[in-house]
Amino acid sequence: MERKLQVSVKKVSPLIGERFPLPYYATPGAAGMDLCACLDEPVVVPPGGKVRIPTGIAIQLPSPAYVALVFPRSGLASKHGINLANSVGVIDSDYTGEIQCVVVNQEQTMYTIQPGERIAQLVILPVLQADLRLVDELQPTERGSGGFGSTGK
Template sequence: MKEGASSSLDEIQVAVTRVEGAEDIPLPKYMTHQAAGMDLAANIFEEVYIEPGEYKIIPCGIKIELPPGYEAQVRPRSGLAAKYGVTLLNSPGTIDSDYRGEIKVILINLGKQRFSLKRGDRIAQLVISGVVRAHLYEKDKLDETQRGDGGFGHTGV
């Protein structure tokens, strides 16, 4: 084992329940031992087509109960983006710890061909992450930095 490496990753308990009619949809799971995201599957009852430039809300068939201090982020699957130009319109989508509704994703087809989606297809990733809340306060002047207000490519291409 490399210096500084851990033999296991931290885990938290997250309760999950299926919506009615989603009993056959696979629960999210990590596809490799050190994967950060779990795959979400489409809870649709007939084939869905997404035309180029079109977006659709796709249900995933599950609800989760996150512990306070955590969020779930819904992120695109790189394979769908690379092969078909399909990604998420709201990315990352945030699921707060007090949300108890069905997880749904907004898929958009940025590709050139119609995209076909079938029941149980893996459509997005779910990443569980800790949350830090900030207390904002007003200040007359912010501290100076070397960067200052430079942004949007100020260091070159």
């Protein structure tokens, strides 16, 4: 069963398609599409610093039933300490501006992001909006209000 969702993509930079690809799935089993740094020249991220990196694209999701999430690339994080400053970026269905990634360098050495380098991944998921109902008490559970580490695992 093929599961495909039509998502509109707009080139915000002329470098897309000319020097850099649209987001793409690196393998048939990939959940996320790789996002590339749409840069004219390399950008240095100093130790402990953060830099906003453009992707050169904007998207339009088909309805509020979907969200696009921007996740860090595990290879950049594990090998070079490069992560996203907000951990996960949320692209709401009504946002149609350029997708940009604020990367943070968690290492003690500078890192240079190269033009076209894969810097993050884009995952599109279904969304349910909650209809909150105020109650005086919540149903009891085995865990209850036990917080961090309360399950002993």
